[in-house]
Amino acid sequence: xxxxxxxxxxxxxxxxxxxxxxxxxxxxxxxxxxxxxxxxxxxxxxxxxxxxxxxxxxxxxxxxxxxxxxxxxxxxxxxxx
Numbered sequence: 001x002x003x004x005x006x007x008x009x010x011x012x013x014x015x016x017x018x019x020x021x022x023x024x025x026x027x028x029x030x031x032x033x034x035x036x037x038x039x040x041x042x043x044x045x046x047x048x049x050x051x052x053x054x055x056x057x058x059x060x061x062x063x064x065x066x067x068x069x070x071x072x073x074x075x076x077x078x079x080x081x
Contacts, residue, residue, distance in 0.1 A: 018060070022059050022060075023063075024058070024059035024060075024063045024072060025050070025055075025059045025072075028055075028058075028059065028072040028073050028075070028076040029046065029049070029076055029080070031073055031076070032073065032076035032077045032079075032080045033080065035077060036077065036080055036081055039080050039081075042080065045079055045080045046079075046080070048079055049075070049076060049079040049080065052075060052079060054071070054075055055072060055075045055076065055079070058071045058072035058075060059072055
């Protein structure tokens with residue numbers, strides 16, 4: 001897990017997508033990393049994830065809706081795999 005922490009060190013506030021900390025983005029990313037295990041090129045893959053329009057919508061609107069939660073988690077897993 002240490003290599004995953006180091007991957008985020010170069011990013012300034014990686015889970016602050018539109019101002020404050022975005023708990024939905026944090027949750028989806030960390031759960032995806034835990035499910036995948038060893039994520040190669042995490043920083044680059046995370047940058048691609050936060051540029052994905054579907055992911056941004058899923059962490060911005062109706063964030064507690066079950067369908068939206070599943071969507072953002074599946075998007076994160078796909079992007080980080």
